[in-house]
Amino acid sequence: MALTGIQIMKMLPKKNCGECGVPTCLAFAMKVAAGQADIAECPYVSDEVKQKIGEASAPPIRTVILGSGDNQVILGGETCLYRHEKRFEHPTAFAVLIDTSMQEDDIQGRMDRFNKLRYERVGLTLRADMIALRDSDGDESKFVALIEKTRETCPDAVLVLMSATPKVLAAGAKACGEHKPLLYCATSDNADQMAEVAKEVECPLAVKGATLGKTADISARLQEAGLKDLVLDTGARTVRGVFEDQIVMRRASIKHKHRPVGFPSICFPCEMTQDPLAESIIASVLLAKYAGILVFSDLQGDTLFPLLLERLNIYTDPQRPMVVQEDIYPINGPDENSPVLITCNFSLTYFIVSGEVEGSKVPAWLLIKDTEGLSVLTAWAAGKFSADLIASFVKKSGIEEKVKHRSLIIPGYLASIKGELEEELPDWNIQIGPREASHLPAYLRDWQPA
Numbered sequence: 314m315a316l317t318g319i320q321i322m323k324m325l326p327k328k329n330c331g332e333c334g335v336p337t338c339l340a341f342a343m344k345v346a347a348g349q350a351d352i353a354e355c356p357y358v359s360d361e362v363k364q365k366i367g368e369a370s371a372p373p374i375r376t377v378i379l380g381s382g383d384n385q386v387i388l389g390g391e392t393c394l395y396r397h398e399k400r401f402e403h404p405t406a407f408a409v410l411i412d413t414s415m416q417e418d419d420i421q422g423r424m425d426r427f428n429k430l431r432y433e434r435v436g437l438t439l440r441a442d443m444i445a446l447r448d449s450d451g452d453e454s455k456f457v458a459l460i461e462k463t464r465e466t467c468p469d470a471v472l473v474l475m476s477a478t479p480k481v482l483a484a485g486a487k488a489c490g491e492h493k494p495l496l497y498c499a500t501s502d503n504a505d506q507m508a509e510v511a512k513e514v515e516c517p518l519a520v521k522g523a524t525l526g527k528t529a530d531i532s533a534r535l536q537e538a539g540l541k542d543l544v545l546d547t548g549a550r551t552v553r554g555v556f557e558d559q560i561v562m563r564r565a566s567i568k569h570k571h572r573p574v575g576f577p578s579i580c581f582p583c584e585m586t587q588d589p590l591a592e593s594i595i596a597s598v599l600l601a602k603y604a605g606i607l608v609f610s611d612l613q614g615d616t617l618f619p620l621l622l623e624r625l626n627i628y629t630d631p632q633r634p635m636v637v638q639e640d641i642y643p644i645n646g647p648d649e650n651s652p653v654l655i656t657c658n659f660s661l662t663y664f665i666v667s668g669e670v671e672g673s674k675v676p677a678w679l680l681i682k683d684t685e686g687l688s689v690l691t692a693w694a695a696g697k698f699s700a701d702l703i704a705s706f707v708k709k710s711g712i713e714e715k716v717k718h719r720s721l722i723i724p725g726y727l728a729s730i731k732g733e734l735e736e737e738l739p740d741w742n743i744q745i746g747p748r749e750a751s752h753l754p755a756y757l758r759d760w761q762p763a
């Protein structure tokens with residue numbers, strides 16, 4: 314049962330020293346109760362209290378970490394039903410299925426697509442994260458050979474190892490070395506043997522029941538056996554069945570703290586249809602409704618890319634705008650005669666503007682002013698992109714040492730501040746740039762200093 318802020322407060326030292334980053338113990342207790350702070354951030358609580366509060370304030374959906382080093386997938390850790398209540402913590406992982414029974418060409422093709430289908434957007438690399446390797450005939454050496462090939466060909470893939478035979482799964486996990494794959498899966502028939510394997514190799518274990526209720530029963534049994542890191546497959550293979558199970562699990566864990574289902578899920582759109590387009594549509598529905606891992610039959614750019622963007626949208630923190638650092642960004646190798654543009658630090662604005670400038674092939678300096686992630690007009694309206702602030706930034710940025718001229722291009726939407734800015738920057742000529750970033754290349758090619 315989760316503790317309230319007041320209950321947590323009673324266990325704190327009540328020094329109100331602020332060393333935890335908030336001014337009072339009460340404020341800190343409230344943050345811990347809301348899952349926004351870790352009890353360990355207070356240096357004065359005893360280990361006993363840390364353990365007591367830590368367990369009680371753990372997220373209702375357990376955080377499960379797969380992989381190793383820089384190549385990790387973190388699942389779960391979720392604390393809310395709807396993104397606008399707080400945020401979703403860890404994005405759904407995308408996996409492609411490879412089976413030991415597949416032809417060599419098919420296997421290689423899937424691995425090549427895993428490596429190739431990567432997209433740069435707003436400074437992030439969007440890509441699939443995992444490869445699910447399935448042993449279809451209980452052949453240990455064939456399975457281990459496939460794992461070794463995958464580790465060599467796709468070194469940044471986090472693995473799911475799938476086999477009905479505990480011995481094969483154990484051999485596969487050992488072949489992964491330090492890398493911690495997800496073992497799939499414990500069923501009502503083999504749960505005890507699979508639990509032994511998961512304990513021996515110290516890997517998270519997936520659980521699959523015939524229904525959600527039976528999955529919860531196996532999960533409870535495995536927790537009693539001492540396993541902590543589980544991932545749940547409710548066994549449903551219809552869109553409606555999986556959709557309902559996802560919602561019931563999330564509600565039961567968040568609203569009622571029902572521990573047997575308080576784990577991330579794994580879903581198999583690849584087993585729900587033969588049609589690749591239908592598979593991606595099913596995946597998009599489950600992505601919106603809490604899937605922890607989605608396993609695809611293959612990866613194709615035309616269906617993967619929209620899903621990656623959907624994931625980016627859902628798992629971007631709605632309370633924290635994406636920003637780039639305030640700085641001078643040189644584009645296309647500018648020199649002392651190159652134009653100087655200024656815009657805000659909302660990352661979408663930065664990447665659109667810098668992309669257009671780069672595409673123009675005109676060397677230029679792009680000044681990025683910190684507007685706390687607000688876009689140009691919003692920042693101006695909020696007083697964060699006003700003439701005095703822009704002038705102060707231009708003066709301290711160091712751009713005056715980089716260019717001989719004194720012409721500054723401001724976004725077309727800010728034409729009205731030209732006069733104010735000229736007063737604040739008397740040595741500079743203010744030029745009004747285009748309103749749309751797409752018109753920048755033509756503007757820059759014709760640009761002359763004032």
Ligand code: SF4
Nearest residue numbers: 329330331333338355
């Ligand atoms: S560091 Fe500990 S004692 Fe100090 S204010 Fe925070 S919770 Fe209270």
